[in-house]
Amino acid sequence: MKEPDKIARMLRAMAVIFLVVVVTVTGLYGQELNLSTRSKKAQKLYNQAEQHAIQRNPELAIDALKQALKIDENFIEGWLFLAEMWQEGQHPDKALAAFQRAFSIDSLKYPQMYFSMGTLAYDVADYRLAAKYYKSYQALNHLDSIQNSVVSKALKITLVASKLESEPSDVNIKNTGKIMNTSSDEFVNFLTADDQMMVITRKTRRDTLIEGKEMYAEGFFVAHYTDTSWTRPQAMQLPWADGYNAGGMSMSADGRSMLFTGCYWPDGKGSCDIYYSNRIGQSWQTPVAFNARINTTGWESQPVISADGTTIYFTSKREGGKGGADIWKSNYIPEKGWGTPVNLGDSINTAGDEMAPFIHGDGQTLYFSSNGHPGLGGYDMYFVKKDEAGRWSGARNMGVPINTSYDEVNLFVNLMGTHGWISSNREGGMGGMDIWDFPIPKTVAPQSIVLLAGIVVDKMTGKPLEAEVEILTLPAVIEQINLKTDPITGEFLVVLNPKNNYTFHISKKGYLFYSEQIVIENTSNKPHIDKVYALQPVKSGVSMNLNNIFFNFNSDKLLPPSKPELDRLANFLLDNPTIGVLVTGHTDSIGTASFNLELSRKRAKSVLAYLVNHGIESGRITSEGVGDTKPLATNQNEQGRAMNRRTAITIKDNF
Incomplete structure (x- = not known):
């Protein structure tokens, strides 16, 4: 067995608890031990080992004890002292073997050996054996309340370890x-x-x-x-x-x-x-x-x-x-x-x-x-x-x-x-x-996540841009993420919760902002969303969709989740006072053409009214509705119809 790392052994969680009961051999087995050996030479070597230990020469102490045990292999105190030396030297396997040898000579003379062997069996990961020793120690019925508490805690920890060992995961590490x-x-x-x-x-x-x-x-x-x-x-x-x-x-x-x-x-x-x-x-x-x-x-x-x-x-x-x-x-x-x-x-x-x-x-x-x-x-x-x-x-x-x-x-x-x-x-x-x-x-395992990664660039030149990114949960703002893209590479990465849907915005002064809805259920098979986001420089004639504008069904009433997008549009116009915008409403083809045309006009006017109410001069904004006449995708499926239901703006400089 590889020797455990010294730092790891010293920092073991239960070391302090063990030391409450298990002290040095001298303290554990009496100040004046009546040595069991009758060999004067073995006794002399034992005394030499004590002096070496006091002088912090464990190698010499171990050597002296080994010599004493060669003379008298039933010298129980010699085995106990050797066990302590091995334990202090971070060799729990050798210490356990020495304690077990002493135990085999006389299991009743020093009952504290049960606890020492339990501790060492735990150290060498033989948790069942450790539990056996702790239980045997408790069964002696001579422990005071403090000692019993210490042994009970040690036994509890050992039983936990034994249970963990018996229930391994099928993991190849x-x-x-x-x-x-x-x-x-x-x-x-x-x-x-x-x-x-x-x-x-x-x-x-x-x-x-x-x-x-x-x-x-x-x-x-x-x-x-x-x-x-x-x-x-x-x-x-x-x-x-x-x-x-x-x-x-x-x-x-x-x-x-x-x-x-x-x-x-x-x-x-x-x-x-x-x-x-x-x-x-x-x-x-x-x-x-x-x-x-x-x-x-x-x-x-x-x-x-x-x-x-x-x-x-x-x-x-x-x-x-x-x-x-x-x-x-x-x-x-x-x-x-x-x-x-x-x-x-x-x-x-x-x-x-x-x-x-x-x-x-x-x-x-x-x-x-x-x-x-x-x-x-x-x-x-x-x-x-x-x-x-x-x-x-x-x-x-x-x-x-x-x-x-x-x-x-x-x-x-x-x-x-x-x-x-x-x-x-x-x-x-x-x-x-x-x-x-x-x-x-x-x-x-942790909960699943969705990664949103991207690079923001100038649409005309492809040059990376340092831009502001804001992400809000839908329909209610329970989480808000704000960050800047890397000023050199234009890169960003965000971790999203798959339980939420989000509005996603990118903005930079001098450019049209970008907006998008992130519907997580549509990314279930693609947990890593990786895109290039090209921002359009502000100039007359360029258009963009406002992807986070929401209305009640068949209504021109704006829903609360639209507010961040509308506020962003208002701030954009305040930051660019020399331009105006045309707001255009679009619908899908469900319903009559006349109904859709009127609905699209009303929705565009609702956006116009919001902007005026938030400080934008009415002369800078015009609106129109085109119904279902300018689809972006097919109206034969829900995904296409969702793309066609939209609000767009076009930059105007001759307002």
Whole structure:
């Protein structure tokens, strides 16, 4: 069995509880032990081992004990002392074997051995054996209330682990290989929406010591997927990070904003702080530290931002937590910045450590790593779901084989919710924390989402444009998304909820705005909408459809969801005072031609009246109705008829 990572062993969630009962051999078995061996030489070697242990020379202590046990193989205290040495040296398999040897000599002399063996059996992932030892210890009926409570908690955790082990998911989890992983630590941070580019943090040991402690260097690397495999990760070109420690990184869903952890940076408030950088084109801008509400004089790390850009989640050891490192969130307040962080509460945070939060693009599923919730040992991955009231469910362990008795951290689930990548130091890796990938089981999958991606360009030249994008839910505005396209590439990407329909607007000064209805049910077989949006420069004679104008059936009464589109048209005219517009109403062919002509005229006049009532001079606007005489599509099916029922405007400069 591969030796568990030292850090993982030290940070195990139940270590403190175990130590309440299991102390050193001397404390556990009496200050003045009556050694069972009659061999003076074995006793002398035992005493030498004690001195070596006090002087922190475990190798010499172990060697002395082995010699003593060769002299007297039934020397029970020698086996117990050896077990303690192996346990302190992070060798639970050897420690368990030594305890079992002592137990076989005399099972009643030191009954606390049951608890020690239970703890070690848990450490080596033999959960059934651990439960057996704990139950046997309880059955002795000599425990006080505190001891019984500790054993009961340990047994409960062990039974949870045993149940998880007995119900594995049918998941093939595999190492991403020696091209991606090294003997150092690799942590998965981000994948692009097409799953073709991965960003990782690599943590390497430095040659220097600071205040006697080993120091590590962290940096960001990028790998690309080509045909069937990943390329070798290459260091990201970030001049501002040269010479500094930067890790714990994530990106926004569109890959244009980076959040990361900077430790011991010159402008830092604490040991580690949270920073962000925005990408313009292919260049990452100089990072900026988050405000004093987020960064404290303590430790903040591992930030992640929601797909809509309004909430960040991060790990902190600040005051007000549940113990250890907790997960906190902060909401963005327009014109005020990031608000006071809120602890995510008891359903997520424990007295142990909760680390590496990851909020999926659905905005409803949060994954995180913890050593405080019952699990398989070390850090396990958990997830919670948000209900309609915004409350988080209880934490659920992601189960076997995603979790093991080793450490699992830094989960990333792709936007489509079909595939996951995780960092783990489990057996079968290249050393340290490796990146592993696996298909996401339905039992732990996020909600489905729809991606809206595009490029905004000038219709005449094809040049990319920096434009304003606004997306509102229909029929009621329960969600609003505002963003700008990349000023160099014109690109944008938005995550949409498949339960909603939306109005979609693109605007830029000097151009006609673009509007569209996004009916999600029409994209059920196409979760990734990818288009080029060409904006028409403002000039006389150009026309556009107002795709988000809505009327009652066979009526000229405007419906409330039309307001954003009409307000946008009014603002467009206010921003361009030298032009006028002709509003044209169109219908499908259902009904008589005369009825449709009159209906189209009335609807165009309703739009005109709205604009006049919102500050547009009446002389700048004219209206007409053309009924069903100018269809865009066939009237033989509903899809075509829906396209033909429309309101359009034409730019006029001779009003």
